[in-house]
Amino acid sequence: MFKYGIDTLTVQKVIDIATNKLKAEITPEAQQNVNSCREKVESMANGDKAVYGINTGFGPLCDVQITPEETSKLQENLLITHAVGVGKPIDKELSKIMMICKVHALCQGYSGVRLELIERIIYFIENDLLPVVPEQGSVGASGDLAPLSHLFLPLLGEGEFWIDSEIKTAKEVLNTHNLTPLVLQAKEGLGLINGTQFILAHAIVGLKKMEYLLDLADVCGAMSIEGYQGSASPFKAQLHKIRPFKGNIKVAERMRMLFEGSQNIEAHQDCERVQDPYSMRCIPQVHGASRNAYYHLNELAEIEMNSVTDNPIVLSDTEAISGGNFHGQPMAMAIDYGALATAELGNISDRRCYLLLEGKFGLPRLLTTGGGLNSGFMIPQYTTAALVTENKSLCFPPSADSVPTSLGQEDHVSMGSISGRKFNQILGNLEKILAIELMYAAQAMDFRRPNTFSPIIEENFKIIRSKVDKLEDDRILKDDINSLINLVQNQSFKVK
Numbered sequence: 001m002f003k004y005g006i007d008t009l010t011v012q013k014v015i016d017i018a019t020n021k022l023k024a025e026i027t028p029e030a031q032q033n034v035n036s037c038r039e040k041v042e043s044m045a046n047g048d049k050a051v052y053g054i055n056t057g058f059g060p061l062c063d064v065q066i067t068p069e070e071t072s073k074l075q076e077n078l079l080i081t082h083a084v085g086v087g088k089p090i091d092k093e094l095s096k097i098m099m100i101c102k103v104h105a106l107c108q109g110y111s112g113v114r115l116e117l118i119e120r121i122i123y124f125i126e127n128d129l130l131p132v133v134p135e136q137g138s139v140g141a142s143g144d145l146a147p148l149s150h151l152f153l154p155l156l157g158e159g160e161f162w163i164d165s166e167i168k169t170a171k172e173v174l175n176t177h178n179l180t181p182l183v184l185q186a187k188e189g190l191g192l193i194n195g196t197q198f199i200l201a202h203a204i205v206g207l208k209k210m211e212y213l214l215d216l217a218d219v220c221g222a223m224s225i226e227g228y229q230g231s232a233s234p235f236k237a238q239l240h241k242i243r244p245f246k247g248n249i250k251v252a253e254r255m256r257m258l259f260e261g262s263q264n265i266e267a268h269q270d271c272e273r274v275q276d277p278y279s280m281r282c283i284p285q286v287h288g289a290s291r292n293a294y295y296h297l298n299e300l301a302e303i304e305m306n307s308v309t310d311n312p313i314v315l316s317d318t319e320a321i322s323g324g325n326f327h328g329q330p331m332a333m334a335i336d337y338g339a340l341a342t343a344e345l346g347n348i349s350d351r352r353c354y355l356l357l358e359g360k361f362g363l364p365r366l367l368t369t370g371g372g373l374n375s376g377f378m379i380p381q382y383t384t385a386a387l388v389t390e391n392k393s394l395c396f397p398p399s400a401d402s403v404p405t406s407l408g409q410e411d412h413v414s415m416g417s418i419s420g421r422k423f424n425q426i427l428g429n430l431e432k433i434l435a436i437e438l439m440y441a442a443q444a445m446d447f448r449r450p451n452t453f454s455p456i457i458e459e460n461f462k463i464i465r466s467k468v469d470k471l472e473d474d475r476i477l478k479d480d481i482n483s484l485i486n487l488v489q490n491q492s493f494k495v496k
Contacts, residue, residue, distance in 0.1 A: 078190065133150045223461070
């Protein structure tokens, strides 16, 4: 059981809550924290002292004081006016993760919303009532204002829900569940839409996918080396102890594991080749650098998912600080780093595919014995080249840009929402690149028979061959490629 506002979230725990593998609840301790903070907000709302967002307008209108009678309308207007997102809806999984992360932040007792509001969001989570959220419109400071507004419009009976694969109005869905729309009170609109949960949800989904693809990239590299009959010596532990980057050491260790028991590797240990090309020899350095980026992004994401990122932050009975915890820059820069790291895994994979086509060291050109009449595997490398270049074009860091908004009050923004979306686009392209490398590597390995490979490599070879036969004569490869992409996306390969 996970305790909102009390326990510590991790990427895996968020995924487990979202997939109903882990139950989450508000404990009496968290309820007390929420109620105590709510009392402070109500006192401020009824006081004479101007407190941003509680009894004043928003952004450049922060100098306009609002009466207690106008408070509810002020908060409702906030959600309605900020729900200006455009583009296709984000995945339902992302909407659910956004709500989970928001509940955890609100339950820490610094946001001043009512317990009733949090309980309604938890009802949405537990009953898979997932709001429809457009993918575009957030600049990633003052939080993810537009997407969070769309996420929480259904609390007011506005907006839309996903019900299975259909979109239905919030009014219709609330009626079905016998729920009455809520009337927002002081500070609640701000507490809902100030925050980085859109950026964070994209980071969480991306990190989970990246964790697997890092391991799979090592498997792909090992299988390509086996097919190429490359050397295992660059992965010796002693070499990496004298340049001890954490990711490099981990990858070298994994490569040794992937080659353990390989008859094919042992068969050419004393060959005359002095060294392999970089895309084979430097796997620990390149894959390792991407792992280092993953470690960094994961660390920052887990700080963020356990933080309070709305505004103002209620610190005491009399003090609500209008600071900048909503600013997405700490996550945006790290996500951009993660995107670059992901793209590099695709770059080096494409180079290994190319090497396997050259017809060296006992492999036929284009991995076919019938070259001329047959083109063999010439053309799938065009696809990896296209995907690699698309990823390069996606690597421009949105966090390096800023466009002022809100009449200059919000004069520096993170653009982290764009970083998060692009990160996941690059990951999707990497899945396709690695799928093609697996197809190439399996074909190359067939030319090394009757040599055998390590147990884990043999197992993955069988997985490939269960869907894709060895290429003897030219055939349409689209279905083969798509079958392997599906295996990668479903994380069907053994990587550990």
